[in-house]
Amino acid sequence: LMVALNLFGVTWMRTFERRAVLWGLGGILTVSSLLLRRKRGRAPPYEGLSGVVPYSALKIAAWRAVEADLGDQALFNDQLAVELAGPSAIAEVRARMARNPENVASRLAIRTKYFDDALVNAVEGADVPGTINHEPTLTTMAQVVLLGAGMDSRVFRLKTSSGYQAEVAFEVDLPEVLAAKQVVLDRCAAAGTLPELQLARKRIAVGANLEEEAWDWRLLAAGFNRSLPTVWLAEGLLMYLEPAAVDRLAAKIFRLSAPGSALLVSMVNSVSVAKAQASQKSALMQTWKWGSNDPRAFFSAFGWTVQSVVQVGSKKANFGRWTGEAVDLEDRPRATDTVSRVLYIRASKSPPPITPSKGSSTPGTPTKANCTSALKMALFDSPQR
16 A cells, blocks of 8 residues: 555656646746737837838828828828828827927928929920920820839829820839738729729839849830830839949939930938938838939939939928928039938930931921931830840
């Protein structure tokens, strides 16, 4: 009996020890899980996207959405922005506005309005060098390419004054961003709330990483036509790319562009990049990589003719909404600049020269025949590079 009791006691103790060990491990795992959840709870919600940069597409849409709060004072009306942003991003934006009324809302509204107008003018041909007697047939853009398009909705909401539409608008961005966008557009289409295309007759999404070498092949495979005049928009993009990638981008889009094409860019100077990287308030700004103090020299080096460099906050880029300090409006290279600057660039690929036809009474004056010839050259005879 004593032997039996001893064996039972030993067995029970071993079982208890095993259970104690298991309970201890379980407790450790439970605590670890709670700590991990708490840590995750402090991390920014990326709505299924891979990081802060892809998620910024939703945040920018949220800033566009809250512009509607201003009613008649709003600089634009983006009906899709609420759907494209989603409730979480909009809640973040509203919380930030409550903490700091003088926030990025006005600056992003200015940027959106500026490039709304610039894009419409470029598509219609109003701002393209080589316009002759304002004949739109010579300068209208057949293609629109939105680089780093994100949740941009311009193809749905912008109209030209003449009713002209580009043939196609290509939206280029990371595949995960465009996939998330397509889910929203499909949902709106099913609900009957998706607006009709306005800026172009057709919209094509092109999933590509603009830092990779082969992004242009993806664009070409999607149907991009090198022989057609194109307006390119790179808004809120270049600061997130490596310097070498920005060089490749500027060179490639020039080679892809037919004569008469236009380039619209928002960018920052080098001082802005340095300050952003040192920022403790914005994980997004810490990812900035590229800026230039001399945009004219930079884009000219790749063949572009720079028409204008406008600083945000100046008379041409404030729309009565600028809340920052007065800006230095002088447009010149700033190699030793010490002030943060946000710049808007308009550039073009110069069309071929137009020579007078025989019988022209004024040397150098273009005739209608010459204009037609130049148009055919721009559309159909540009070299394939």
